[in-house]
Amino acid sequence: MRHASGVKFAALALTLLALLGFAGCSSQKSPTFHITSGIPTNAPVTGIVQGRLLAVGGPAPGKPRPIAGTVLFDGPDGSRAQTEVDATGRFAIGLAPGTYTLSGTSPSYGSGKSICRTLEAHVVLTSNGTTTANIYCQEP
Numbered sequence: 001m002r003h004a005s006g007v008k009f010a011a012l013a014l015t016l017l018a019l020l021g022f023a024g025c026s027s028q029k030s031p032t033f034h035i036t037s038g039i040p041t042n043a044p045v046t047g048i049v050q051g052r053l054l055a056v057g058g059p060a061p062g063k064p065r066p067i068a069g070t071v072l073f074d075g076p077d078g079s080r081a082q083t084e085v086d087a088t089g090r091f092a093i094g095l096a097p098g099t100y101t102l103s104g105t106s107p108s109y110g111s112g113k114s115i116c117r118t119l120e121a122h123v124v125l126t127s128n129g130t131t132t133a134n135i136y137c138q139e140p
Helices: 003-025
Strands: 036-038 048-057 069-074 080-085 090-095 096-106 124-125 131-133 134-140
Touching: 048 069, 048 096, 048 124, 069 090, 080 090, 096 134, 124 131
Parallel strands: 048 131, 048 134
Antiparallel strands: 036 080, 048 090, 069 080, 069 096, 096 124
């Protein structure tokens, strides 16, 4: 009988170890964002900055037009994140709360060397909030 109880104990222990090993697995993925420098990849994402990269000005009527390019997010601690924008001009990125300076570039504007800006000097992102800020590339 001792042998049978030892086998039962070993089987129970293996079952518990297997369950504990699977307990840490999850089908949900953590939010991610493209980082170029400064912000650790495990930084908590607690707010969203969204908007559009737009060309403005040019020939009449001069309506804002979405353009493809890159949007940069300079954080309060000197960190920088970036995201690529397709021809719709739309972007959204998750970041930690703080005050950010947004800028953008586009190969369609100044050969990609000119800087596009928001109307406001800084954008404030709050915890669990969504902030909208468009970035404008002023054409002559």
